[in-house]
Amino acid sequence: MMFDLPDANTLYDALVARDARYDGQAYVGVTSTGIFCRLTCPARKPKSENCQFYSSVGACIDAGFRPCKRCHPLAPMAAADPIVDRLLQALEERPGYRWSEGDMAAMGLDASTVRRSFKRHFGMTFLEMARQRRLRDGFTALSAGDPVIAAQIDAGFESSSAFRAAFSRLIGKPPGQFSRDALLQADWIETPLGSLIAVSCQHALHLLEFIDRKALPRELAKLQKSSSCGIGFGRPEPTEQVAEELGQFFAGKDASFSTPLALHGTEFEQQVWRALQEIPAGETRSYSQLAQDIGRPSAVRAVARANGTNQLALIVPCHRVLGADGSLTGYGGGLWRKQRLIEIEQSYRRAI
Numbered sequence: 001m002m003f004d005l006p007d008a009n010t011l012y013d014a015l016v017a018r019d020a021r022y023d024g025q026a027y028v029g030v031t032s033t034g035i036f037c038r039l040t041c042p043a044r045k046p047k048s049e050n051c052q053f054y055s056s057v058g059a060c061i062d063a064g065f066r067p068c069k070r071c072h073p074l075a076p077m078a079a080a081d082p083i084v085d086r087l088l089q090a091l092e093e094r095p096g097y098r099w100s101e102g103d104m105a106a107m108g109l110d111a112s113t114v115r116r117s118f119k120r121h122f123g124m125t126f127l128e129m130a131r132q133r134r135l136r137d138g139f140t141a142l143s144a145g146d147p148v149i150a151a152q153i154d155a156g157f158e159s160s161s162a163f164r165a166a167f168s169r170l171i172g173k174p175p176g177q178f179s180r181d182a183l184l185q186a187d188w189i190e191t192p193l194g195s196l197i198a199v200s201c202q203h204a205l206h207l208l209e210f211i212d213r214k215a216l217p218r219e220l221a222k223l224q225k226s227s228s229c230g231i232g233f234g235r236p237e238p239t240e241q242v243a244e245e246l247g248q249f250f251a252g253k254d255a256s257f258s259t260p261l262a263l264h265g266t267e268f269e270q271q272v273w274r275a276l277q278e279i280p281a282g283e284t285r286s287y288s289q290l291a292q293d294i295g296r297p298s299a300v301r302a303v304a305r306a307n308g309t310n311q312l313a314l315i316v317p318c319h320r321v322l323g324a325d326g327s328l329t330g331y332g333g334g335l336w337r338k339q340r341l342i343e344i345e346q347s348y349r350r351a352i
Contacts, residue, residue: 011053015039027054027073029065034076041071053146057339059326083109083117087126091133099130124212132195132211182232184223189243192250193337199202199223201233204262207311208242210333219311226264227305242315251315255348257315265309268299272306279320282349284342286324308332314341 005011005026014022022039029036029052030082036054037043056058057073069071086107091099101111104126184206189196197216206223209216224230241259248254263270275293279285285293291303303349307318313333319341323329331338 005053005117006057008051008053010049011039012048012051015041015051016045018042018231025055027057028052029054029060030057034065035068036065036073037068038071038073043068043070054326056322056326056328057343068287068352081117083114087114088117091126091130097130098134099127101127112323114250129212182227182230182234184227184231185234185236185239186231187233187235187239189239189246191246193333193340195248198239198242200236200242201262202236203238204260205238205242205312205315206262206264208312208313209311210317210337212334213313215311215332222264245324250344252344252347258343259315261312261315264311265306268302269309272303273310273312273316276307276310276316276320277317280322280349281318281345282347283315284320284322284326286322287329288324290321320345 011028014017014026015028017038020040024038026039027036028039028041028046030046030050032046032050032053057067060067060073074168086204087109090107101244104111104114115125115132118124118129140313172323184199184308185201186197186199188211189198191209193210195211197207197209197211197220198205199220207219209219220231238259242257243256245254245259248255263273265273271294272290275290278293287300287304287307288297290307291297291300294303296303307321308317308330310316313319318339319331319333321329328338328342
């Protein structure tokens with residue numbers, strides 16, 4: 001559920017006080033300068049009559065405001081949190097380390113504060129994120145054809161049972177159940193917004209999801225049932241292609257994707273997903289607009305459900321759909337990712 005904005009007087013008082021409680025929840029557009037800011041911006045405060053308040057970055061951009069160069073409202077909120085930023089840097093420096101709450105205490109950090117911060121930004125704790133990072137190393141080893149014991153060692157797990165249990169929680173099945181001669185093959189793709197799991201056959205991409213998406217185990221199970229040979233480890237040509245295209249996208253070079261896709265859904269869902277692919281990078285639609293685009297103006301809720309069942313993140317750009325008021329509505333990859341994707345795509349909009 002999105003944050004409900006208080007009245008303008010309350011928000012203006014928060015702006016003057018630089019009240020951190022509203023940081024990331026509300027933004028101010030200054031009509032005299034055409035700039036929008038966080039409410040905690042250190043810049044000189046504008047007059048109240050020159051302020052317009054919004055609940056999202058997307059709404060500010062759609063209203064024609066440009067981001068402030070002092071408070072950087074386009075920066076992901078996680079990066080603006082010093083606790084999160086510090087621990088993410090530590091994780092990058094020691095990705096295979098088995099982090100504990102004792103390590104946080106040694107860094108002078110309160111474990112409960114860290115848990116709340118990471119839950120707020122990522123929907124998982126720091127320890128869960130670190131464990132996921134270690135599992136990625138194991139996944140990579142399995143994909144390269146290494147035996148489970150070698151993957152376990154690469155992932156930094158002391159026992160095979162712990163590795164299998166952790167892998168099962170993350171992927172939805174233990175590593176031993178992944179077929180070696182499967183037609184569908186899974187591999188890991190790194191992006192600036194986190195790791196993705198790609199599942200492809202030799203001809204098309206079937207699934208592309210952020211590794212921390214809660215629906216991932218269910219989606220993999222669905223694919224498993226659709227393939228008589230199950231899912232194995234590997235990197236077919238469609239996975240190679242989409243990895244290269246994602247690299248171009250995040251580098252700001254190209255927002256188009258031509259990787260062949262296999263759409264697993266009803267006729268209506270596929271109709272919605274194709275309409276999503278017609279939304280240019282840098283533009284957004286509301287659910288009602290999308291329903292009108294497919295000639296089903298009364299099917300707004302069904303369109304929203306179809307958005308939620310999309311299992312090809314970024315390629316079928318459901319992140320380009322906002323609430324009717326311009327707010328960032330639900331996104332399986334996390335609202336912080338949705339915000340960042342919209343921000344990234346503004347450069348493509350300017351390039352058109």
